[in-house]
Every structure is written in C-alpha cells, then in structure tokens.
Amino acid sequence: MRAAKQPFRDQISLSSVLYALSDPVRVDLVRNISDAGEQSCNECGIEMPKSSLSHHFKVLRESGLISTRIEGTRHINSVRSADLNARFPGLLNAILKAARAEGREPQIFGVQKMR
C-alpha cells in the first residue's frame, strides 16, 4: 500500500550505496535482481529467515538501489539502474562487474557471512 520509503534520485548518496553493497548478501541480491530483471523477495535464491532478508531489502531500498512494487501478496523488486546511472554513471556496473570478477558465486545455499 504505502510506497516503500526510498530516496529520490538526487538524494541517493554514495556512502549509502557503497555501504549497502558492502555486504556480500546484499550485493548478491542486487546481482540476482539485476540479472533477472525483477524478482520477488521469495525467489531471490538466498536462504535466510524472512526477517533477515527483509532487513537487507530494506537497506537496499533506503539506499536507493532497488525499488519495490507490490503485486498481490508479492513484493517485486527491481534495480533502479536509470536513477543510479544518472546519479553515478558507471558505478553500478563497475560494482556488479567487480562482484562477478571476484569469483564468488551468488549465494544460494544459506548464509556465508564474513567481513
């Protein structure tokens, strides 16, 4: 119903974006959503309690990385590529490319947190 709280394009801050993506779980989420075009929280392929996942989605949303559209009972997420590319040209691609270059497969079978 009420639109998820997210910044306008001009309010997206570099710090928040970098911070949001500094978590392996979240960068995987963005990577998956980006590859799939759109994705519900459910089919993100990352196994973890709902509340934890919801937390990560919230961070991504509030940082301006994703937007969420509600469709029935599902929340469909998409990467705000246009906004991000407008605000920080090349940044998102560089990060996603780096994530792939790092060789770590997107996480699917549970958590693997380290920092």
Add this chain to the structure above:
Amino acid sequence: MRAAKQPFRDQISLSSVLYALSDPVRVDLVRNISDAGEQSCNECGIEMPKSSLSHHFKVLRESGLISTRIEGTRHINSVRSADLNARFPGLLNAILKAARAEGREPQIFGVQKMR
C-alpha cells in the same frame, strides 16, 4: 619498520573496499591521496584527532585501498591503484568519479559525519 598489515592483491575483497569507502571521511582521504599522488596522514587536510584519523587509515590499509611507506617519522600513503585496477577494473575510478559528482567538497574544516 614492520610493514603495515595489508592484503595481497588477490586477497582484496570487494566487500572490504566498498565498506571502507562507505565512510565520507575515508572516501575523502582516498580522494585527496589520489589527487596528491602521495600524502602523509598529517597533510591529508582533514581535521580530526590523530587517533581517529589513524583508525581510518588503518581501515583503508586493511581493505587494500592504500599502502603506507615509512619515511623518517612520517607515514606516506598512496593509493594502490595498480592492484585495485587489476583486481576490480574500473571500480576505483567509478567511485572517485562518483564522489566528485556528488558535489561534496573534500572535507577540510573539521568533521561532517552523517550516514
């Protein structure tokens, strides 16, 4: 004397890099060092207690963003551009460019932290 603890090129992790740069103070530091080529902790232009500054330099060092060479009593920092570009091509430039695009001038007159 003892070399500052820092990761080898292949051990630089995306998460650490993004996390390190998710702090406005640290991204300014990297920006300044990058512009200047090299810089001691002293002349970084950011006013803040020595211990705080040292903490930020440590984070940058441990994430692989900078390396520190000791010369007399001064610790001279430089950005590990070659290593970073080899490991994550285009990433550092994209971030520095984004930092400039954000319009926030590098911090000089004291702290201005917000996140």
Add this chain to the structure above:
DNA sequence: TAAGATGTTCGATAGTTCTCGAACGATTCA
C-alpha cells in the same frame, strides 16, 4: 641524551548493524 614530530595502540563509551523468532498486515483463494 633530551625534546619534538609523527603515528600507532589501548581502553572506554556511545551508537549502529546483523540476526532471528514472534507477532502483525495485506492479499488471494477456497
């Protein structure tokens, strides 16, 4: 050797963040 300069390390405090179960809300479907 003593004093000064430059940074690091330690210890403490305050604020954040992550994680996860439990409760809640909204929507769909029988």
Add this chain to the structure above:
DNA sequence: TGAATCGTTCGAGAACTATCGAACATCTTA
C-alpha cells in the same frame, strides 16, 4: 469467512564501528 501466502515490523541479544584522550613507539634534531 477462514486459511494460506508473502513480507514487514517489533524486540532483544550479540557483534561491530566510530570517536577520542592517554600512553606508547620510533625517528630526527638540537
């Protein structure tokens, strides 16, 4: 209406981070 689905929010505990003064270490120079 009742049950199921899909997510969010709440609350609490553990872990981490930033900040900063004080103490320490190292090198230089008087």
